[in-house]
Amino acid sequence: MSDKRLIVVALGGNAISQPHQEGNVGEQFENSNVTARQLADLVDQGHHLVITHGNGPQIGNFLLRNEVAAGEIYPLPMEVAVAHVQGGMGFMIAQTLTNELDRRKHDRVVNTFITTVLVDLADPAFLNPTKPVGRVLNQDEAVRYRYNDGWQTREVEPGKFRRVVPSPNPIRIMEIDAIRRAVDGGDMIVACGGGGIPVARDPDNGLHGVAAVIDKDLASALLATELDVDTIMFLTAVDRVAVNFGKPDQRDIEHMTVAQARQWLDEGQFPAGSMGPKIQGAINFLEASKKPGASAIIGALGKAADARKGKTGTRITKA
């Protein structure tokens, strides 16, 4: 694939959920409609999109429903929950973008692929679960879930616990050939929702889901690499990546090289829960790309088209 118009767009949590909202389905569709207009601006620029998205609030609420109803109805395991939420969110994102493209007379269909992502059970992440999922638990609940369900929990504040699951590195997007074919055929695609459904390969029994969460920015970077695009965009809530964030000498960055990004990442400039994975994803993508002009752009969802043109956002390049 050498289509310069093709870009991978990784949507941040704010694309679907706003912190001040309950997060119900009506609100999600409203937010998704706003996001669709930003994405359609990129299509107006001549771009063809492969879209990825997180699922944090949605999977949290999904697991909460599971838990509240557990006395009456069997629960769904983590990876099956991720598959469900890919379906629900993919339907919403594809539909709102299809509608917006139709309004703008772009003859494009947006399809959702249920996407599984290979991980390695020997990944050290499985020995050190770090990704919090689900609601805050008190100590009694944490103990109960540890003993009854084998959960691992972590004390996030004194007396407050959350379940943590491993966040292994994505190795391969299992549906990549089909995604590539669909893109070549002219479809816009929603893929790798929530980072993808983590699957591992067992020599005897084949592929099976694992209770883990793949970072969606790292999965998006892998997808961009496998599609061999020129550009990946991470759309989020801030205009630009900053160093010394929140300090008197905070500096917003317009451009950085991979070497500079890695140095700041190693210095702890980018927090693990937010900007860190985007920077790591950008580094992974750029290091793997053979294209000298490859770039990763991190910018505000509300200014996607301007970020693509370099008017805002942070651009990361090989050199």
Add this chain to the structure above:
Amino acid sequence: MSDKRLIVVALGGNAISQPHQEGNVGEQFENSNVTARQLADLVDQGHHLVITHGNGPQIGNFLLRNEVAAGEIYPLPMEVAVAHVQGGMGFMIAQTLTNELDRRKHDRVVNTFITTVLVDLADPAFLNPTKPVGRVLNQDEAVRYRYNDGWQTREVEPGKFRRVVPSPNPIRIMEIDAIRRAVDGGDMIVACGGGGIPVARDPDNGLHGVAAVIDKDLASALLATELDVDTIMFLTAVDRVAVNFGKPDQRDIEHMTVAQARQWLDEGQFPAGSMGPKIQGAINFLEASKKPGASAIIGALGKAADARKGKTGTRITKA
């Protein structure tokens, strides 16, 4: 598409859930593994598969979780629930079939498309909801849901009620071009899960989901028509279609024409909840097909390959 190997296989409820089971995820995967072996037998015969499936027990349980947890967490509307279950069940069916094909050295990937199906809000089904969804309600609950949530309910036994939703005719599979392209590219596809997510077109606001359930056999027939296959198979729990079912003069049918099928359907030989939609789907497919040799096969899931060869099952043809 004129690939004679391509067949649409519509899986009945027994492919994933058995009546004597709780229906939990472990059981669903076990059943799905057994189903995968039957499907792989068809692949061994040289067939390429597009697979559809129902979602009755799964969507019922999904809605029950919604309902039990409604005091704590926003519920998901019907059509969004269908989208979720397409993701969850598609993941399972695609994974178990991918594994089985891998064991048999078929180099094929199975992908799941989130599938929306266009319906017409002027369809008379919207004036007469007939499809029961969710759990059995007592009279107080039925009254409460009618007044608070606008549900329509029907008394299924004295004092026992269920929510009913419209079951409109499927008009168009919105993702058909993408599905066709994926099939042409060599992928096996899971599509139209639960009959597809029903969507209607609003002149001002584009496509939007509607609270309805499309019959999965009718959706499968439409898919078979749009893919222009030679054969559709409806795999279910019985070996053959019967007339005078359960009576002393019950007769199992090896072959019938569309004209004969329609006559028996009109006579009420095939109940609405089970064999009726399969016969109607077969009629729809055969009447739309321009191929003189087109056939619909209704037979036992456990004998899929033999049914394809005509050793068992009921074959319906134009003449």
